[in-house]
Each structure stands twice: as structure tokens, then as C-alpha cells.
Amino acid sequence: MKDFLTNRVLMxxxxxxxxxxxxxKDNLYQKNDHxxxxxxxxxxxxxxxxxxxxxxxxxxxxLIVQDTKEPHTPDSxxxxxxxxxxxxxxxxxxxxxxxxxxLERTPKILDFVKDREDLKIIDLTKNxxxxxxxxxxxxMCLDRKNRIAYASLSKRTNKDxxxxxxxxxxxxxxxxxxKQTIDGKQSPxxxxxxxxxxxxxxxxxxxxSIVDEKEKEMVRKxxxxxxxxxxxxxxxxxxxxxxxxxxLRKKDGNKVLVMSKSANDxxxxxxxxxxxxxxxxxxxxxxxxxxxxGGSVRCMLAxxxx
Numbered sequence: 001m002k003d004f005l006t007n008r009v010l011m012x013x014x015x016x017x018x019x020x021x022x023x024x025k026d027n028l029y030q031k032n033d034h035x036x037x038x039x040x041x042x043x044x045x046x047x048x049x050x051x052x053x054x055x056x057x058x059x060x061x062x063l064i065v066q067d068t069k070e071p072h073t074p075d076s077x078x079x080x081x082x083x084x085x086x087x088x089x090x091x092x093x094x095x096x097x098x099x100x101x102x103l104e105r106t107p108k109i110l111d112f113v114k115d116r117e118d119l120k121i122i123d124l125t126k127n128x129x130x131x132x133x134x135x136x137x138x139x140m141c142l143d144r145k146n147r148i149a150y151a152s153l154s155k156r157t158n159k160d161x162x163x164x165x166x167x168x169x170x171x172x173x174x175x176x177x178x179k180q181t182i183d184g185k186q187s188p189x190x191x192x193x194x195x196x197x198x199x200x201x202x203x204x205x206x207x208x209s210i211v212d213e214k215e216k217e218m219v220r221k222x223x224x225x226x227x228x229x230x231x232x233x234x235x236x237x238x239x240x241x242x243x244x245x246x247x248l249r250k251k252d253g254n255k256v257l258v259m260s261k262s263a264n265d266x267x268x269x270x271x272x273x274x275x276x277x278x279x280x281x282x283x284x285x286x287x288x289x290x291x292x293x294g295g296s297v298r299c300m301l302a303x304x305x306x
Contacts, residue, residue, distance in 0.1 A: 002087050003087075003249060004087065004144035004145040004200070005200060005247055005248060005249040005255065006248060006249060006303045006304060006305050007059075007060060007061055007248065007249045007250070007251060008060070008061040008062075008063060008303075008304040008305075009055065009060060009061070009062055009063070009248065009301045009302060009303060009304055010062075010063040010064075010065065010079060010109060010112070010301075010302040010304045011048070011051075011052065011062055011063070011064055011065070011077075011079070011300055011301065011302070012064075012065050012066075012067050012076045012077055012078075012079045012104075013045065013048055013049075013064050013065070013066050013067060013077075014041065014044050014045055014048060014067050014076055014077045015041070015066070015067040015068060015069055015076075040288060040292055043288040044077065044288050044289050044292075044293075047284070047285065047286040047287070047288055047289050048077065048286075048289070048300070050284055050285070051284040051286060051297065051300065052064065054258075054282055054283075054284045055248075055258065055282070058248075058250055058256050058280075058282050059250045059251035059252065060248050060250065060256070060258075063112050063304060065079075065106065065108045065109065071100075071103040072100070072103075075098075075100075075101055075104065075293060075295075076104045077289060077293060077295075077299075077300055078138070078293065078295045078299040078300060079104070079109075079300075079302040080136055080137045080138055080193075080298070080299055080300075080301060080302045080303075081094065081096065081101065081135040081136045081137075081138040081139075081191075081299070082094050082096055082101070082102075082104055082105050082135070082136060083105070083109060083136060083302065084136050084137050084142075084302070084303070085302070085303060085304050085305045085306045086144075086169065086305055087144065087305050088120075089116060089118045089119055089120055089305075089306060090119075090120045090121075090122060090169070091109075091113075091119060091120070091121045091122070091306065092121075092122045092124065092136070092165070092169075093105065093121065093122070093123045093124060093125050094124055094125065094134050094135055094136045094139075095124055095125050095126075095127040095128040095132060095133050095134060095135075095161070096125075096128065096133060096135060097133045097135065097155055097156045102125075102128065105125070112304070112306070113306045116306060119306065122168060122169075124161065124164075124165070127158075127161055132158045132160065132161045133155065133156050133157070133158055133161070134156075134157060134158055134161040134162055134165060135156045135157065135191065137193060137302075137303070138156070138191040138192070138193050138295075138299060139151055139154075139156055139157035139162065139191060139192055139193075140157070140162065140165070140192060140193075141192050141193055141196045141197070141198050142171065142198070143198050143226060143228075145200065146226045146227075147170055147171050147172060148171060148172045148174060148222060148226060149162070149165070149166050149169075149171040149172070149173055149174065150174045150175075150176075150192060150196060150198075150219065150222075151173070151174070151175045151176075151192050152175075152176055152177065152178035152188070152189050152191075152192040152195060152196075152209070153175055153176070153177050153188070154188040154189065154190055154191075155188070155190070156190055156191060157191075157192065159175055162175060163175075174218065174219060174222050176210050176212070176215040176216075176218070176219055177210065177211065177212065177215065178192070178195050178206070178209035178210055179209055179211055180195075180206070180209055180235060180238065180239075181235065182239065189209055191295075191299075193243070193244055193298050193299065194238065194241070194243050194244055194295075195209050195238055195243045196243055197243055197244070197245040197246065197247070197257075197298065198228070198247075199228070199247040199255070199257060199275070199278065199279060200247060200255060200278065200279075201228060201229060201277070201278040201279075202228055202229040202230070202231055202274055202275060202278065203223045203228050203229070203230055203231065204231045204233055204242065204243055204245065204271075204275075205219070205223070205230065205231070205232065205233065205243070206232075206233050206234070206235060206237070206238040206243055207219065207220065207230075207232050208232070208234075208235065209235070209238070229274055231271050231274055231275070233271070236266065237263075237266050237267075240262045240263055240265070240266040241259070241260050241262055241263045241290060241295075241296035241297070242259065242263040242266055242267060244259070244260070244263065244295065244296035244297060244298040244299060245257050245258060245259035245263060245296075245297060245298055246258050246259075246297065246298045246301050246303070247279055248301075248303075254279075254280065255278060255279035255280070256279055256280045256281070256282045257275055257279040257280070257281050257282070258282050258283070258284075258297050258298075258301065259281065259282075259283050259296070259297050259298075260283060260284060260285065260286050260290060260296045260297050261283050261284060261285035261286070261287075262285075262287070262290060262296075263283065263296065263297070264281060264283035267281075283297075284297065286300075
């Protein structure tokens with residue numbers, strides 16, 4: 001029987017983590033107070049290593065690729081945006097919005113699958129030339145068991161390309177427009193995995209980000225019809241990256257939901273009880289990565305089904 005949760009994740013250990021001005025244009029979570037780059041890198045790598053340790057303590061297998069100084073890729077710590085792996089042995093490569101993020105694509109991830117003769121690669125990166133972007137499991141939240149893909153449309157999530165992915169990979173597409181207010185600015189949410197996390201038994205979602213009532217009802221119905229419990233989260237909780245969590249499978253078969261300390265700290269007790277009925281919560285403190293990178297734990301973890 002196929003397992004739709006993985007016990008293996010791939011992570012990229014940063015070598016030059018810093019604020020990325022190119023992605024900050026539409027990622028309103030990023031903050032820039034002009035801290036020294038070496039200081040940011042030292043803090044980020046310490047936070048990275050602490051998260052790896054927590055995952056390994058929970059019997060999650062962590063594959064680590066060490067980033068290189070050249071080319072300069074300040075966001076390399078977030079690999080889930082440029083590739084995804086699937087239970088049928090497929091590896092998908094995605095077109096990226098920021099030019100300096102396109103440089104993150106490295107063949108090193110293939111080192112872990114040298115023995116797979118049945119590996120199938122789907123390369124969508126040519127769409128960058130036409131300005132069509134789909135940033136992996138940042139742009140899409142996949143309900144792998146029920147074959148439903150959710151996407152909040154933005155500059156980084158092209159609807160046509162999303163539907164093309166769904167057709168190729170046999171997913172039902174559910175797209176909508178999520179908006180949020182940060183520092184008084186209302187904008188499209190740059191990535192779907194900021195507002196939504198799909199567990200085996202539940203879904204965490206900032207449902208009120210969907211302004212259109214028909215779209216909101218469509219998303220709600222899709223979640224409930226798939227047999228999952230719906231846990232609504234608030235805008236404030238979303239701003240603390242509660243939606244940016246990932247459920248994984250421990251070696252003993254039990255489940256863990258991995259999130260940051262800031263996400264765990266803002267979780268309400270009623271929400272925690274629903275999650276803990278089916279998964280243990282594991283959290284790690286990554287304030288530097290969240291503040292300057294504008295992403296959290298889920299962005300750092302590329303599920304590895306290969």
C-alpha cells in the first residue's frame with residue numbers, strides 16, 4: 001500500500017543565507033534591517049542544524065545537500081519551491097519567479113537516486129521564458145491521498161501551469177485568490193503553503209484570506225468532502241507561519257507535524273487538541289530564517305519519496 005506521507009526529507013544547508021531583495025518585492029514576510037551578512041549566515045546555519053537534529057530525534061531521515069558559495073543563492077535554504085518528488089517515482093522541476101532563485105537548481109539532488117532506473121523527470125522550467133511560474137509545493141498544497149491540489153494564485157503561481165501540472169500528475173485542481181494584510185498593505189499571498197497545511201486527518205487553513213465567498217465555500221467543501229477536519233487559522237497566526245507546517249511519518253508509523261516555535265507558540269489549545277489526536281507536534285526555533293528569508297519550516301523541507 002502506498003504511503004502518502006514520507007519519512008525522508010531533503011534539506012539544503014546554507015552557506016550565504018541573507019535577505020533577498022529580489023523576492024522581497026512580493027514576499028511581505030521578509031524584513032530588512034541591514035544586519036551583517038556573516039552574522040545572518042551564522043545564525044541561520046545554527047537554526048538549520050538545530051531543526052535537523054529535532055527531525056532526526058523524531059526518526060525522520062534527513063538528506064542534506066551543502067550549498068556552494070557560487071552561484072550566490074540567498075534563498076537556497078527553501079528547496080521545496082524548485083522541485084517535488086512523488087510516490088510513483090516522478091521528480092518535477094519548476095519555473096521560478098526570481099532570477100537568482102533559478103540558480104538554486106542543482107543536480108546534486110540526483111545523487112540520492114542514482115540507483116533508480118524508473119526515475120521519471122518532468123521539467124517545467126522552460127515556462128520561465130514566457131514568464132509562467134509555478135513554485136513547487138510553495139505554490140501548491142497537495143492532498144496526495146485524495147489527489148487534490150490547492151493553489152492560491154499569485155505572480156508565483158500561474159493558473160494555466162497549475163492546471164497543466166494537475167493533468168500530468170492526475171490531481172484535481174482547486175485554485176483561489178488568497179489575500180492578506182502585512183504592515184497595512186493588502187496583497188496576494190505569495191505562496192499557498194503559507195496559508196495552508198494538509199495533514200492526513202486535518203487541514204490548517206487561513207480560510208478568511210479568500211475574499212470571494214464562492215471560492216471560499218468551494219475550498220471549504222473540498223476539504224470537508226475529502227474527509228478531513230478543517231482547522232481555521234487567523235491572519236495573525238498565518239503571519240507567525242502556523243500555515244507553514246508539514247506532516248511526516250516516523251519510522252514507527254506514527255505521524256509528526258513539524259513547525260517553527262513561533263507557529264507553535266501561537267497555536268490555540270482547541271487547535272492543538274485536534275492536531276494531537278493524530279500527530280505529535282515538533283517545533284524548532286528559526287527566527288532569523290523566518291525574518292530575513294520570509295519562509296518557515298515547511299519551505300525548508302522537500303519531501304523525498306524517491
